[in-house]
Amino acid sequence: MIFVTGDTHGDFTRFSTHSFPEQRQLTKDDYVIVCGDFGIWDGSKQEQYWLDWLNDKPFTNLFVDGNHSNFDLLGQLPVGDWRGGNVHVIRDSVLHLMRGQVFVLAGKRIFTMGGASSHDIDDGILEPGDPDFKRRRRQLEKRRAHYRINHISWWREELPSDEDYETARRNLDACGWKVDWIVSHCCPSGMVDIVGGERYGRDRLTDFFEEIRERCDFDYWFFGHYHGNRVLMQRYILLYEQILQADPPK
Ligand SMILES: [Fe+2]
Structure with missing residues (x-):
């Protein structure tokens, strides 16, 4: 099973057994994906405690980066090759899904690209x-x-580099711009206009996502950042504190 949720900002209480009882039937081959602003922030003891706590959960925790992510800490971590894409390994089962990657999880091809403007x-x-x-x-x-x-x-790397965009294009070319899901922190410019209100605007990344939206064949696009739970046009899924099963049994 694959579950998806929105920004956690270092508060992982939504993954307690009380709030997320579905975990009783999960194993490390089941996944919970956080759509950015996960909580790699100051490297404090408290942060380490919660990462260990997450690692002890009966599922594998995955996340894309957001704008509130410590890119100095992420950049120091070893890069691993996992399920077809690059990850930073935080713990054995807490992994950062890097930018512009395509992973295959439980039969789903998933394109990941974190980052957003603060x-x-x-x-x-x-x-x-x-x-x-x-x-x-x-x-x-x-x-x-x-x-x-x-x-x-704050880190300049909150927005992707030219190299990140090149990686994304190369990996999308390799799969013919056909994936099942897209997971990001912000969303395509056309969607920002709907969910962003006056606070959030378009930028190079949301414009790139707009291009992907037009070119790419996909079923669902999951994103966070805008602090809400909302479904747009039946396939753009904004998540905040809700945990959604992304591949419910038919
Ligand atoms: Fe954010």
Whole structure:
């Protein structure tokens, strides 16, 4: 079985047996995919505790990256080849599905591409090395500004690199732009216009997804980021805290 859910932001309580009783019948050959903003954040002891807790669950936990992901930590992890695509191995059964990959899981061909633009940075990105850093941070805190700190709470890599786009195109070419599902954090530009409201806009990644939407043959597109649970046009599935079985028995 494959389940999909939205942003967890390091809070994995939705995977408790109480909230997710279906896990009683799952094994490590069953999968739960998080559509970005999973919770690789500060490498703290608390974070390590929860990753161990997840690893002990009776299913395999998979995620794409989001905008709130620590790309310095992810970038240090070993890259493995798993079910046809590249993963960062966080724990034996906690894996980061990297960008532009095509995996085959339980007979489903799944294209993955994390990343998104942060929308909570209107007041800027502070550089920790800036001699004026403390004063500027104090001022921003005082007026409850929307700011982030480079390499602490914001990473340039939140949006894919040219190489990521090339990888995506190469892997989609290799499968004839035909997959069963797409899993991402943000969504195609045309869908952003519907779910994004005033807070979220289009960018290079959502435009790339718009191209994929037009060119690619797929059944379902699962995404997170916009903090809602909604189905659009019967196949674009925005998830937040809901856990959905993506391959229900017919
Ligand atoms: Fe996000």
